[in-house]
Amino acid sequence: MKADVFFMDLEATSRENLPNKLARLIKTAGMESVLKENDLTAVKVHFGEQGNTAYIRPVFIRKIIETIRECKASPFLTDANTLYVGTRSNSVSHIHTAIENGFSYSSMDATPIIIADGLRGKNETKIEVNQKNCNHVYIGSEVVEADALVSVAHFKGHELAGFGGTLKNLGMGCASRRGKLDQHSNVSPKIKRKTCIGCGECAKHCPGDAIYLEEKKAFIRAESCIGCAECIVRCPTGSVTINWNQTVPVFLEKMMEYTLGVLQNKKDKAFFINFITDISPNCDCLSYSGSPIVNNVGVLASLDPVAIDQASADLVNRQTGLPGTELKANLNPGEDKFKGLYPAVDWQHQLEYGETLGLGTRDYTLIPMKTLAYKA
Ligand code: SF4
Ligand code: SF4
Numbered sequence: 001m002k003a004d005v006f007f008m009d010l011e012a013t014s015r016e017n018l019p020n021k022l023a024r025l026i027k028t029a030g031m032e033s034v035l036k037e038n039d040l041t042a043v044k045v046h047f048g049e050q051g052n053t054a055y056i057r058p059v060f061i062r063k064i065i066e067t068i069r070e071c072k073a074s075p076f077l078t079d080a081n082t083l084y085v086g087t088r089s090n091s092v093s094h095i096h097t098a099i100e101n102g103f104s105y106s107s108m109d110a111t112p113i114i115i116a117d118g119l120r121g122k123n124e125t126k127i128e129v130n131q132k133n134c135n136h137v138y139i140g141s142e143v144v145e146a147d148a149l150v151s152v153a154h155f156k157g158h159e160l161a162g163f164g165g166t167l168k169n170l171g172m173g174c175a176s177r178r179g180k181l182d183q184h185s186n187v188s189p190k191i192k193r194k195t196c197i198g199c200g201e202c203a204k205h206c207p208g209d210a211i212y213l214e215e216k217k218a219f220i221r222a223e224s225c226i227g228c229a230e231c232i233v234r235c236p237t238g239s240v241t242i243n244w245n246q247t248v249p250v251f252l253e254k255m256m257e258y259t260l261g262v263l264q265n266k267k268d269k270a271f272f273i274n275f276i277t278d279i280s281p282n283c284d285c286l287s288y289s290g291s292p293i294v295n296n297v298g299v300l301a302s303l304d305p306v307a308i309d310q311a312s313a314d315l316v317n318r319q320t321g322l323p324g325t326e327l328k329a330n331l332n333p334g335e336d337k338f339k340g341l342y343p344a345v346d347w348q349h350q351l352e353y354g355e356t357l358g359l360g361t362r363d364y365t366l367i368p369m370k371t372l373a374y375k376a
Contacts, residue, residue, distance in 0.1 A: 003304035003361050004029070005311040008369045010277070010298055015372040019063035022299060025369055026064065029301035031271045032071050035148050039073040039269075042116070042146035044169055046079055046154060046284045047098035050087040054278040054289035056154050058102040060299075064152060064273065065111050073148060077103060077113045079173060080140040081121035082285060083180040083242065089233045091115040116140025117176040121233070124176030127261040131357065133254045137261035138179035149262075149270040151305070155312045157281040157293065157326075160251060162338040162347025163316075164283055165309040166272045167354055171259035181229040183254040185243045188225035189232055191218050196239040202231035252350040259305065260357050274300045274312045281326040281341050293327040293337055294319035306360030310351050313338065 006029040012018045035041060043064065048055030061077070068075040077098075081089055088094040095113050099105075103113065117123050117140035125144040126136050143149065153169035161168055172183060181189075188210070191202075198216030210224035211231060218239075220231075231240045246254070263270055276297035281290040297315050302308040321331030321340065330340030338347045351362050 001361070003302060003307035003364045004367055005300055005302040005304070005307050005364045006367045006369060007311070007315075008299050009371065010296055011371045013372055019059060021369070021371075022060055022063050023067045025299060026067055026271070026273060026301045028369065029271075030303050031067065031150065031301070034269050034271045034303070035068060035071040035073040037072040039147040040145070041068055041073045041075045041148040041150060042078045042143050043068065043075050044078055044143065044149060044151045044173060046169065046173065047088065047094070047103055048101045048284050049287050050097050050100065051287035052284050052289050054154065054156065054280040054292075055101065055284045056152060056275045056277070058107050060275070061103070061152060062108055064150065065109060068150060075111055075150070077108065077111055078116045078140070078142055080116040080143075080175060081177055083177055083184065083229055083232065085233055085238060086285070086287070090121065091119045114142050116142045116174055120230075121177035122228070124178060127264055129257050129261050129264070131257040131260065133250060134182070134257045137258045138176045138182065139174050139258070139261050140176050143174045143262060144265065147269065149266050150273070151270065152273045153275070154278070154284055155274045155276045155309075155316070156279050156283070157338060157341045158283050159342060160248065160345070161255065161350060162342055162345040163309070163313055165274050165312050166305045167259050167309050167350055167359070168255060170262045170305065171255035171257075174262045175258050177229040177233070178227055179258060181227050181242065183246070183251060183258060185245055187243045187245055188220050188222045188227065189229065189240050190243050191220060192239045192241060193217050195237050197237055199236060201234045201236060202240055205230050205234045248345050249349050253353050256350055256354045256357055256359065259354065259359055263305070263359065270305070272302050272305050272308045274308050276300065276312050276315060279316060291322070291325040293321055293325050293341065295322065302364075304360035304364070306351055306354045306362055307364035310362040311364050311366055313347070313351075
């Protein structure tokens with residue numbers, strides 16, 4: 001059966017501005033059907049790395065929060081800490097970055113920010129999924145604990161996944177640090193001997209007792225490593241790095257298996273929104289944003305996480321590529337913009353595999369919202 005995906009363009013009139021149009025979109029698409037009174041509702045967003053400018057504008061997130069409150073549910077904003085050292089690798093710097101990027105208590109109508117995997121990324125829940133690549137996945141506990149989930153994703157290019165949308169916002173975005181490392185790599189981190197100063201910070205915090213020092217250099221005993229990634233964020237010199245050894249198809253499959261874990265206890269309790277705006281070539285985790293590869297398209301909302309990403313990709317591919325951006329090939333309408341950006345990545349695989357797992361369908365009906373006419 002086809003899934004409904006509702007679409008609003010970005011035309012506003014004196015009768016309805018864009019935030020109000022957004023509220024109408026998400027109500028029409030059925031957000032109210034997944035929320036009930038007092039539901040603690042995780043609104044999964046990406047606050048943007050410091051210096052990034054393509055993340056979703058807070059004014060729209062505020063409107064989504066208002067609409068959730070109209071359903072008498074209790075929203076909180078959330079994201080999980082990053083795997084790499086940056087401005088969102090623990091709750092303190094993460095919330096600080098969020099506030100700097102405009103998600104303050106006052107601008108978000110007193111909505112709390114609760115980082116899904118806690119102060120240092122260790123607050124995780126192990127969920128059994130028993131799939132091809134993962135038997136278990138590790139998800140930020142606050143997302144698991146929430147009664148309902150509203151995913152608000154910025155749809156854009158992504159260097160490893162081809163594109164990032166709802167599925168990535170869930171599978172990667174809700175994973176704890178251990179879960180993120182598990183998706184990116186199947187071996188323990190590695191230590192750059194040249195820059196290691198032998199301070200022992202990594203060994204001190206390693207829960208697996210897997211790190212030892214020899215002649216003022218750290219070494220990892222792979223057989224004792226539990227893949228928690230703590231050493232990566234503890235190292236003051238950035239000497240502990242990820243072994244990027246996962247092939248793209250396995251990475252994408254793991255990401256879908258993680259998405260399955262995120263949604264496991266959210267049957268009929270999850271709703272998905274994609275902003276196809278500021279369509280940068282790469283992730284909002286970078287400390288800058290590349291020029292948008294196509295013009296702004298609009299916003300989509302759906303109860304189906306696969307259908308919304310498929311529809312978003314199709315809409316982007318229908319556009320004309322903008323000159324002078326990182327997109328150097330496939331600029332014509334109908335040509336594959338994500339292949340144009342990342343020829344080695346088969347982005348369709350995340351959708352195909354997501355469908356195989358029963359996350360949703362790639363078959364959808366796009367339902368455009370009418371723009372309300374100007375007042376006479
Ligand atoms: S990933 Fe975790 S368990 Fe493995 S070496 Fe680093 S701190 Fe230790
Ligand atoms: S924390 Fe970094 S610099 Fe210190 S011993 Fe470990 S790898 Fe070397």
